């Protein structure tokens with residue numbers, strides 16, 4: 283578990299909104315164990331672990347990008363106006379410290395009126411929350427090109443005995459699971475580790491990656507909503523209750539059944555989450571690629587998604603890693619080939 287936490291701390295400290303995943307990709311290459319790897323024009327990082335020439339390929343996916351912002355305008359007073367890259371909860375932004383990746387790395391504070399002046403408690407729009415970087419308009423324009431990425435600045439911290447809090451647990455937790463598995467797995471088929479780009483802006487990286495490669499089956503690891511104060515229980519899964527196995531039209535039923543049976547047989551903590559249609563994950567692009575791909579989904583329950591302070595339980599990340607490992611070990615080449623037909 284300590285090893286997983288160390289990788290997670292490293293990956294969450296990297297910055298990478300959609301289209302700017304280079305820092306994350308470099309760190310993954312450093313920490314994984316792959317026989318080869320390459321980037322594509324979309325920014326995807328595809329790492330191979332080829333053990334058997336001619337054997338079918340199982341693809342494991344986790345997206346590298348995090349939600350953040352892009353600078354769209356700088357006014358004469360030096361305030362930066364931002365657009366969200368991915369779904370951002372503006373309630374969590376007032377007073378937040380953000381990092382501006384301009385010509386140099388700058389800190390900025392999301393400005394909002396103090397309550398003595400604002401009166402009232404309406405949720406502000408992002409356009410009402412300009413970023414104060416402590417510069418004049420002229421200095422700001424010279425230092426920050428329009429289009430610069432802006433990210434949350436929070437680093438990984440311990441919360442209670444088992445939980446951690448950070449930006450970008452969505453989905454560096456998934457990247458951590460796959461990277462740590464690359465050092466352990468020994469299976470009779472080839473493994474492709476897709477660290478995909480641009481999930482938060484429409485699962486675009488996975489779409490391109492699956493169009494150009496044809497795995498026998500694909501398993502995606504992502505986060506989903508953990509239990510939170512005030513949110514109906516049926517919409518969330520409790521932190522510490524294990525990994526979440528997805529079921530529904532976006533998931534191949536045989537793979538779901540096999541994941542569930544493997545979890546039961548190996549005593550791996552898990553819950554089931556049903557999706558009526560396309561899941562809000564890379565699977566929505568992956569399943570329909572080419573002639574269709576047999577897909578499955580494991581999720582890690584996470585509180586406060588898309589805020590600077592996401593919270594997850596290390597035991598759920600470990601359970602996800604264990605289930606992927608046991609699931610892959612349970613497959614043989616004939617099952618993998620049969621499910622691809």
Ligand SMILES: [Zn+2]
Nearest residue numbers: 452453504505
């Ligand atoms: Zn995600």
